[in-house]
Amino acid sequence: MKHFLNPKSIAIIGASDSPGKVGHSLMENLLKFKGKIIPINLNKDSIFGIKAYKKIRDYPEKIELAVIAIPAPYVASELEECGKKRVKNVIVISAGFSETGDSKGEKQLIEICKKYNIKMLGPNCFGVANPYNDLNATFAMSSTKKGNIAFISQSGALWSYISDFSIGKFGFSGFVSLGNMACIDFSDFINYFSKDPKTKTIILYVEKLKEGKRFIEVCKKSKKKIFAVKAGSSKEGSEAAISHTGSLATDFEIYKGAFKQSGVILCESLIQCFEKALKRKLVSNRKKIKLAEKVSIITNAGGAGALASDYLANKKIKVSAPIDLLGAALANDYKEAINKTNGAIIVILTPQKMSEIDKTAEVIIKSRKKIIACFLGGKSVEKACKLLEKNKIPCFRTLEQFRNSIQLNE
Secondary structure (H helix, E strand, O other): OHHHHOOOEEEEEOOOOOOOOHHHHHHHHHOOOOOEEEEEOOOOOEEOOEEOEOOHHHOOOOOOEEEEOOOHHHHHHHHHHHHHOOOOEEEEOOOOOHHHOOHHHHHHHHHHHHHHOOEEEOOOOOOEEEHHHOEEEOOEOOOOOEEEEEEEEOOOHHHHHHHHHHOOOOOEEEEEEOOOOOOOOHHHHHHHHHOOOOOOEEEEEEOOOOOHHHHHHHHHHOOOEEEEEEOOOOHHHHHHHHHHHOOOOOOHHHHHHHHHHHOOEEEOOHHHHHHHHHOOOOOOOOOOEEEOOEEEEEEOOHHHHHHHHHHHHHOOOEEOOOEEOOOOOOHHHHHHHHHOOOOEEEEEEOOEOOOOHHHHHHHHHHHOOOEEEEEOOOHHHHHHHHHHHHOOOOEEOOHHHHHHHEEEOO
16 A cells, blocks of 8 residues: 555656646646656646656656546556556546446456556545655645644545645645545555554545445554544435445444444544544534525535535435536536526535636625535635625535534524
């Protein structure tokens, strides 16, 4: 697992110098990385001033980690190229596999990994980060400082929220987005971080567990405290998780039992996990907001949508299936979704590299619909939240505050 978080060389398949593309955001975030960066692009000789290669096999030296960020139909052939290059660790950022119903495409990736003995993280994931070597192989807007908390999440976009919120408050020993967990799951990285001297606490965002027995065994062996938040405590949250990472979340009570058996401390929100890990309060409560019996959710973060669905359902507020615009959502995507949605709306935004935060706030204001905004994060969302509040639109910067404030208008 060490080459995922401590590689000496990284190839970016789908590297780009065009703003708005995931390959551009990845390259931009990796410019401070202390190791070697190898951009792979069919049409460019250099990207960000770094020599680019048409194929990964064109690079003459050894590559420890490859990150694939290209459309789903082309991923298998590039994964095959990684195998022929003898790259043993690959992160597949690309979405469009089991979470959209293409289990066949995902099985093809698994077979290629078996053929070449590749450890694959993803697909449909957000990448990894390690502040200790300036590794930020994600498309989050913010980089974090060094600390002793490891965050393993099935939802990558929650990292864009938490990393932004953490600035000036706490740091990390590492972050891993698991995505669809086709080959690697929680147990692999819990095992890694439990032996990592820089890690004191491990925090998990869970939609499903693949191998419950192994998870329990690995957690029991860990000498590090483990806190977890689980999406799918409600029917609505469970359905949102299915559409997000293809996770069929089984009975919440079963998970509660598994966490208890393994010594994992279950929390009600991500912020609560961090508060318990840090042993201090991070957010204050807001005034109560009454909501209608039924609401809709529009989000660029599937995990945040699933958790918000749980919080609303647990307050007896009915939730329509969240509209997941995905991480690349622009202000116009929000505008179109808002225009098509009737009744009360929860608009969730996590600050990703492609996000148009202030423009999205303006879209909400101009819509003149009944909207509650969750612009999750810290400094990146501050201006937009102030603008929304000025226009009498409630804006929450954490899901913890949202959970504590909402109630059914009876």
